[in-house]
Amino acid sequence: MTLPHLGEVLPDALGGILAAAGLRHPTALAERLFRRVHQHGALAWEDLGLKATLRHRLAARLAFGPRLSAAGERIAADGTRKFLWRLADGEAIETVLLRNLKTRTLCLSSQAGCALRCAFCATGRLGLRRDLAPGEIVESARRSARAAGVRASDVVFMGQGEPLHNYDGVVHAARLLADRRGASISPRRITLSTAGLVPQILRFAREGQPWRLHVSLHSAVQETRERLMPIARVYPIPDLVAALRELAARRPRRWITLQYVAIPGVNMDEAQVDALERELGGLRYILNVIPYNDAGPDFRAPTWREVKDFTTRLRRLGCPVKVRYSGGKREGMGCGQLSAERLALAPTGGHVLAPPGIFSDVGVRG
Numbered sequence: 306m307t308l309p310h311l312g313e314v315l316p317d318a319l320g321g322i323l324a325a326a327g328l329r330h331p332t333a334l335a336e337r338l339f340r341r342v343h344q345h346g347a348l349a350w351e352d353l354g355l356k357a358t359l360r361h362r363l364a365a366r367l368a369f370g371p372r373l374s375a376a377g378e379r380i381a382a383d384g385t386r387k388f389l390w391r392l393a394d395g396e397a398i399e400t401v402l403l404r405n406l407k408t409r410t411l412c413l414s415s416q417a418g419c420a421l422r423c424a425f426c427a428t429g430r431l432g433l434r435r436d437l438a439p440g441e442i443v444e445s446a447r448r449s450a451r452a453a454g455v456r457a458s459d460v461v462f463m464g465q466g467e468p469l470h471n472y473d474g475v476v477h478a479a480r481l482l483a484d485r486r487g488a489s490i491s492p493r494r495i496t497l498s499t500a501g502l503v504p505q506i507l508r509f510a511r512e513g514q515p516w517r518l519h520v521s522l523h524s525a526v527q528e529t530r531e532r533l534m535p536i537a538r539v540y541p542i543p544d545l546v547a548a549l550r551e552l553a554a555r556r557p558r559r560w561i562t563l564q565y566v567a568i569p570g571v572n573m574d575e576a577q578v579d580a581l582e583r584e585l586g587g588l589r590y591i592l593n594v595i596p597y598n599d600a601g602p603d604f605r606a607p608t609w610r611e612v613k614d615f616t617t618r619l620r621r622l623g624c625p626v627k628v629r630y631s632g633g634k635r636e637g638m639g640c641g642q643l644s645a646e647r648l649a650l651a652p653t654g655g656h657v658l659a660p661p662g663i664f665s666d667v668g669v670r671g
């Protein structure tokens with residue numbers, strides 16, 4: 306039987322485990338252990354300051370120990386830091402820490418690799434290796450923040466992987482990160498980002514999840530979106546927009562945030578703006594324009610002038626438009642660039658591309 310890992314059990318569930326073990330004051334002990342792990346960074350039994358008898362009783366019910374080992378770190382000129390973590394089974398993931406004046410944002414991976422194969426993304430070229438366990442996700446956050454000597458103010462699930470493809474794992478990780486007895490990150494500062502998995506967006510909306518959800522649109526023209534994101538073949542634009550309308554209806558006080566990677570010659574012309582106006586009419590949304598970061602040979606990054614022209618034309622949509630430049634993009638840490646470094650280091654390094662049938666694994670529609 307696999308024991309639950311102490312690093313990924315929420316305090317209430319932990320209290321239940323301790324009560325079942327016959328331990329005294331299980332609630333207080335659970336909170337103490339949770340704080341030790343998630344606030345003080347305990348990684349192994351000996352870090353918990355427990356008497357040997359108590360430790361042995363806990364070890365019969367719970368596993369504990371580090372699940373990641375540090376495999377590398379780079380610091381960009383703008384202060385962005387990228388951490389490479391090796392998992393116990395040999396897989397590797399990246400975490401990026403972005404700094405600006407007021408915030409310290411951790412960009413977390415939710416999977417090793419990714420099944421979705423977006424054309425502009427280096428991670429997609431790895432194929433899906435596996436989902437991350439909540440404890441692995443949270444440990445990557447905790448250890449990256451500690452290594453950088455910061456307390457994270459924000460978390461975004463925009464690293465390797467499609468977060469809603471690992472829905473339960475990511476939601477559980479978000480709960481661990483938000484718990485006031487741990488890192489205590491506000492739910493409004495925890496953002497999941499999806500390439501547009503319609504059933505999972507609807508589930509997210511119907512469950513009333515408190516986290517923010519960003520949706521990568523990248524084009525409102527079906528053919529263009531399919532070219533950029535093969536998942537668009539599974540969930541076409543009308544289905545996606547219908548899901549967004551339901552999400553908006555269930556969260557009337559929140560704006561829908563749409564991500565739009567701007568690629569010259571692909572999705573920045575007038576017809577693309579027309580399509581956005583046509584498809585998204587009546588929806589209250591913010592459009593985050595992310596100038597494409599070089600991550601492969603197929604596209605080029607836009608110039609500053611091209612981005613400016615595009616955002617000027619977007620004004621007629623009447624929605625707030627924000628341009629998001631990726632921290633550390635010169636050093637391969639920006640949006641869509643994660644794993645570019647690994648691919649460059651090991652172009653045939655054992656990473657297989659997702660098999661053609663992988664999309665049957667993505668949502669309820671096969």
Ligand code: SF4
Nearest residue numbers: 419422423426429466
């Ligand atoms: S952009 Fe996101 S969903 Fe698309 S391949 Fe990259 S990691 Fe996966």
